[in-house]
Amino acid sequence: MKRIEIKNAKHYASGEKVTVYIENGVFTDSLSGDADEVIDAEGLTVFPGLVDMHCHLREPGFEYREDIKTGTKSAAKGGFTSVCCMPNTKPVCDNAAVVEGILRKAEQVGSCNVFPIGAASKGLEGKEISEMGLMKEAGIVAVSDDGKPIASANLLKKVLEYASDFDIPVLNHCEVMSLSEGAMNEGAISTALGLRGIPAIAEEIMISRDIQTAEYLDMPIHICHVSTRKGIEIIRQAKKRGVKVTCETCPHYFSLTEECCQTYDTNFKMNPPLRTEDDRLAVIEGLKDGTIDCIVTDHAPHHIDEKDLEFSLANNGIIGFETAFAVGYTYLVKTGSISLADMIKTMTTNPSNILKLGRGTMDKGMPADVMLADLNETFVYTKEEILSKAENSPYIGEELTGRVKLTIAGGSITYDELR
């Protein structure tokens, strides 16, 4: 295995100039011989490789949108070295065979570590609990019915109980479907645009239910992509009481608002929908005080034919790997809302700890997952540079600061803009 030396890099937390040594795919204090590769990181900042605990790689079944090869390439471009892919594939990732298939493919063609998330219920149907024990043996790191919230309170209770036998984290997408037959956030703007709205309570009611269930059972639960002020407040209060609840948000919820839907541009259509400016500020507050543990991408590639449509008919979701770091740096760090080190925690150690991935640090002996970024580079994100198969990004044409320049996963260079 290659010996790599990264010199003259600025450490993201300490700010000091450091030299990073990598040998046999792990971080070391020194190299046993001459470096095969010396990377001069003058002017760049070095970070642990980013961890995304919520994305969609679309394989198997939806390779016309994305596949493991292109998805992980896109992830590597965004500085990610570990990604956790949701189970809404075709067939659904609800059994060990599909888990093994994803892992094998990732091993062969992947540009980062792929950790599959299994379905919480068979077929994502919300009826019977899945074979999560067998899936854990095959390699899943969590279960979730993402996109199809667990509607039955009884099933959620069973899922939490059964998953606890295997120490499998449960992630729930909180949405009361009977309240959410809309295309954007419910409010004055949806009314003015004549679009059906998704009220904030559709999310908040299920967050409350999930928290109460977890509290009753004294078991952990992780709430996916929170987007509303009240939802965050419910989680904040629960954490204060000692409930084992964790949660995540996405870059779009702290950088964009429902106002963006004014032109019926479907690149601003996702679920949960973009909320109000007040909600956006609450997401930033939640990240600041630690109520929100993680920033995830919810990378959701869609084919142009599923997006270039009338607003209500278009699919939900946006791609996010390639912009997550820059959007975070631009909207959180540059604005002075949170420190760079705190932001990086939400994209490395926090998700890694919740899912017990053993990633996200640059400690000696750890898998050599590294990212170098130029924090002084301001760039306009363009369609042409996208490595994902899909182009459904709301940030195309946006000026962002903080550009990922090089990514190394497990000691191998997976993305390189330096040469």
Next chain:
Amino acid sequence: MGLRSKDLLGLKQLTAEEIMEILDTAKMMKMVLTSGNKKTSHLQGKSVVTLFYENSTRTRLSFELASKYMGSASANITTSGSSVNKGESLLDTARTIDMMATDIIIMRHSQSGAPHYLAPRVKASIVNAGDGMNEHPTQALLDMFTLYEKYGHIDGLKVAICGDLYHSRVVRSNVIGLTKLGATVSVAGPRTMVPVGLDKMGCTVCKSVAEAVKDADAVMGLRVQLERQQKSLFPSVAEYSRFYSISEDILKLAKPGAYLLHPGPCNHGVELPTCVYDCDQSVINEQVTNGVAVRMAVLYLLMARRNQNEKN
């Protein structure tokens, strides 16, 4: 002065001056329309296509007659009998029409924003003839024209709009247009049919139909869109007509001589009883005539803008 945009997507996109120009142009068009010879040459050598994904009697026919009176080649497509039934997308359908050298596409679609989506993707001018729950600009223009004719001004009028506010594109366009011209608008309907934040569009949301209608210069009933009801938003037609219809007694709360409007088609006995539909204050039938005049004005102004662009 003319219109600024190549398209008429909604009243949101128009200034008060543009709206007034349309209303003033409609006045002239109404003179043409009610004269012995309706034929003009304003659209001679031009083509107009109506593309309707939803049912329509008044809007489609008035646009078609308007374009024919003005001398254009006109054609219409409806979803049944076109390739839309074979699954052709809105974009492909519109591009096909566009590539036949069409000048103006008049479209109605069940999806809010469908015309906004098409407008930058075709060379033809898009006229929104109703998009989902968003806007129905020419309906509001003809409603305003009707009041403008009666009162000589819109500024200072109090207009009440009652009924299914949630699904109504007519109420949205009217609130936007009337308030841009200085009228005040009060609305009322079952709370289940009042969309969140409607007041932010500039109207007053009232607790009852009586409260909305009180001292109004004009009262507009809205059709209960039974075909759009996904789930029951009111318990029964009987209860709706008892508590939310514009009855004779309710109409008496308006200013004496206040006008009654309705965009049609009307569910008699639901949003208003037949005796109110036919009463002296009702201008529902006049609205239909005005609809042709207003649509002639819209086509005239849009074509004038296109001709201007060609010259430049």
